[in-house]
Amino acid sequence: MNIKFRLENNNDYFKIEELNREAFWNLYKPGCDEHYLVSTMRNHPDFIRELGFLAEKDGKIVSGIMYTRSSVINEKNEFIETATFGPLCVHPDFQRIGIGSALIEYTKEIAFRNGFPAIIIFGDPHNYYKHGFRTGKDYGISTMDGKYPFGLLVLELKNGILKNHKWKFKESSLYNLDTDNVNEYDKKFPEKEKMHKYSQDLFLMMIRSFVE
Numbered sequence: 001m002n003i004k005f006r007l008e009n010n011n012d013y014f015k016i017e018e019l020n021r022e023a024f025w026n027l028y029k030p031g032c033d034e035h036y037l038v039s040t041m042r043n044h045p046d047f048i049r050e051l052g053f054l055a056e057k058d059g060k061i062v063s064g065i066m067y068t069r070s071s072v073i074n075e076k077n078e079f080i081e082t083a084t085f086g087p088l089c090v091h092p093d094f095q096r097i098g099i100g101s102a103l104i105e106y107t108k109e110i111a112f113r114n115g116f117p118a119i120i121i122f123g124d125p126h127n128y129y130k131h132g133f134r135t136g137k138d139y140g141i142s143t144m145d146g147k148y149p150f151g152l153l154v155l156e157l158k159n160g161i162l163k164n165h166k167w168k169f170k171e172s173s174l175y176n177l178d179t180d181n182v183n184e185y186d187k188k189f190p191e192k193e194k195m196h197k198y199s200q201d202l203f204l205m206m207i208r209s210f211v212e
């Protein structure tokens, strides 16, 4: 497969918004928010520029991943800066041929080299267990309010860094999106039909699920 990875640059920004809109449209809600989210990320101090990668196939952008700064704090008030990715997407025409997996594998090495000892995300475990991610509960990592969501997933890049503590995870405030602005932002793109899909019901079930 002729896939090339490279850092994104400002000529790619709108194309990556379009790509996210194609990949997420009607997946988790009728329409999607991710193209708007992406448009707000790059000027935020938590955005990690060194980890904003895309994948090209025959010169066409087919996948993108963006990372933000996050952190965990333990019972002794010790603090570790972690990396969080999202959104990650592959164009629907190129899904299930290994591109998403390859981009995760590629960027996790770079995250480690940039000093991040762990990656912590909210995502669907079906997509990430195969990459070594485990539930936050396995590492004693909860949300700030002490819960262990099903979708809170952890990958240690530095072995043992999270061992033997209770941690709370704090993600960037940039994910607390003001979704009122999405409809207005969406007018920049060609019209697309919003509809219900069963993946939206599964998503709702997932975000209401917690690990005991």
Ligand SMILES: CC(C)(COP(=O)(O)OP(=O)(O)OC[C@H]1O[C@@H](n2cnc3c(N)ncnc32)[C@H](O)[C@@H]1OP(=O)(O)O)[C@@H](O)C(=O)NCCC(=O)NCCS
Pocket (backbone or CB within 6 Å): 023, 024, 027, 088, 089, 090, 091, 094, 095, 096, 097, 098, 099, 100, 101, 102, 122, 123, 124, 126, 127, 130
């Ligand atoms: C989720 C997503 C990023 C995964 O990327 P992807 O490139 O489609 O995923 P991959 O091809 O690397 O792996 C997906 C599956 O295809 C399989 N696969 C990989 N290469 C394959 C090949 N050549 N032939 C057949 N199957 C293959 C993998 O084994 C994997 O199977 P599994 O789910 O049973 O483990 C992508 O599908 C996507 O953008 N989805 C919509 C947006 C989204 O949900 N983003 C993530 C938010 S949590």
